[in-house]
Amino acid sequence: MxxxxxxxxxxxxxxxxxxxxxxxxxxxxxxxxxxxxDLVLAAKTLTRESLPGRRRDLWRYEEVLPGKVSxxxxxxxxxxxxxxxxxxxxxxxxxxxxxxxxxxxxxGSFKARGLATGVSMARALGARKLALPTAGNAGGALAAxxxxxxxEATVLMPRDAPRANRLECEAHGARLxxxxxxxxxxxxxxxxxxxxxxxxxxxxxxxPYRVEGKKTLGYELYEQLGGRLPGxxxxxxxxxxxxxxxxxAFDEMEAMNWIGPARPKMIVVQASGCAPIVRxxxxxxxxxEPWKQAETIAVGLRVPKALGDFLVLDAVRRSRGAxxxxxxxEILDAVRALARAEGVFPCPExxxxxxxxxxxxxxxxxSRDDTIVLFNTGSGxxxxxxxxKALA
Numbered sequence: 165m166x167x168x169x170x171x172x173x174x175x176x177x178x179x180x181x182x183x184x185x186x187x188x189x190x191x192x193x194x195x196x197x198x199x200x201x202d203l204v205l206a207a208k209t210l211t212r213e214s215l216p217g218r219r220r221d222l223w224r225y226e227e228v229l230p231g232k233v234s235x236x237x238x239x240x241x242x243x244x245x246x247x248x249x250x251x252x253x254x255x256x257x258x259x260x261x262x263x264x265x266x267x268x269x270x271x272g273s274f275k276a277r278g279l280a281t282g283v284s285m286a287r288a289l290g291a292r293k294l295a296l297p298t299a300g301n302a303g304g305a306l307a308a309x310x311x312x313x314x315x316e317a318t319v320l321m322p323r324d325a326p327r328a329n330r331l332e333c334e335a336h337g338a339r340l341x342x343x344x345x346x347x348x349x350x351x352x353x354x355x356x357x358x359x360x361x362x363x364x365x366x367x368x369x370x371x372p373y374r375v376e377g378k379k380t381l382g383y384e385l386y387e388q389l390g391g392r393l394p395g396x397x398x399x400x401x402x403x404x405x406x407x408x409x410x411x412x413a414f415d416e417m418e419a420m421n422w423i424g425p426a427r428p429k430m431i432v433v434q435a436s437g438c439a440p441i442v443r444x445x446x447x448x449x450x451x452x453e454p455w456k457q458a459e460t461i462a463v464g465l466r467v468p469k470a471l472g473d474f475l476v477l478d479a480v481r482r483s484r485g486a487x488x489x490x491x492x493x494e495i496l497d498a499v500r501a502l503a504r505a506e507g508v509f510p511c512p513e514x515x516x517x518x519x520x521x522x523x524x525x526x527x528x529x530x531s532r533d534d535t536i537v538l539f540n541t542g543s544g545x546x547x548x549x550x551x552x553k554a555l556a
Contacts, residue, residue, distance in 0.1 A: 249505075
């Protein structure tokens, strides 16, 4: 293996190049920065034939990840199962229905992927105090990976976030600041205080490397489906970094001649109490407007305005996908269905993807013959206080 082939960062808006060896947040134009690689060089060693002999975690794709794997802040993230859902598939008349279960990550959610790569690079580039706003799971992941890295962490979290997320941060020694409001309010407070406190901002897409950990979802799907991509991906979308990351991975895979130009339909799933990207999609807009009075039990979907919404909407439209909203009641029904029919106790955000499935069939967005992958982004065990009340 050749190690990382990272060459530079590129602004996702103005396309300006930035050096990769400097600690930085957004481009001067306000656009998120994305990592770029020498994919010709990467393809020499990152081959489909080389994959079986590699390590099992996400660092198996080291040529298209930032930094040195030997210096990575790792806890075993990635390599999560892709489960076939035979009973629910039969009920829906969809024989090729799968669930990518991110609950198997360290810290119990998909946030471990992005924080592993983000914290690794932040430490390598000299950051010593890390901070982020979170709806819950990202805070626990930052706390864990910062502890692993020997760095200070500050987590700004809504006061009504799930209790498990709050305890997780405190257990790992992070400084926890509870905020009256939403993740957007946490973000504003972080921006006000970061210079005075000496924090490096690890917010979603405000640093370049969390998306790199999330993109490994796309590489894993390709492997787990025997060297092909699914027909459709249903992704619970708050900030949307996982969807952005997978879309980026597919472009990299095509450049390395793993796949052709065909792409899965990328389906955004949001809660009806906070669906800014769905509304923008339906109105034909390239960016969303902030959602007022956001409210849903799926706290990870309670994101009034995503920084990368324009990237999400572009991927959805280019893939001939869709964006759909589901109610909290539909989400709870799907939690029960996944748990009772398939033995998977999902987070509410993950259950939302199952709740969306009948709507997508009814709209003829999906065919029942498609290979469809739902994403469960975390464990229901982290939402016990939320689900206990809702499922009572």
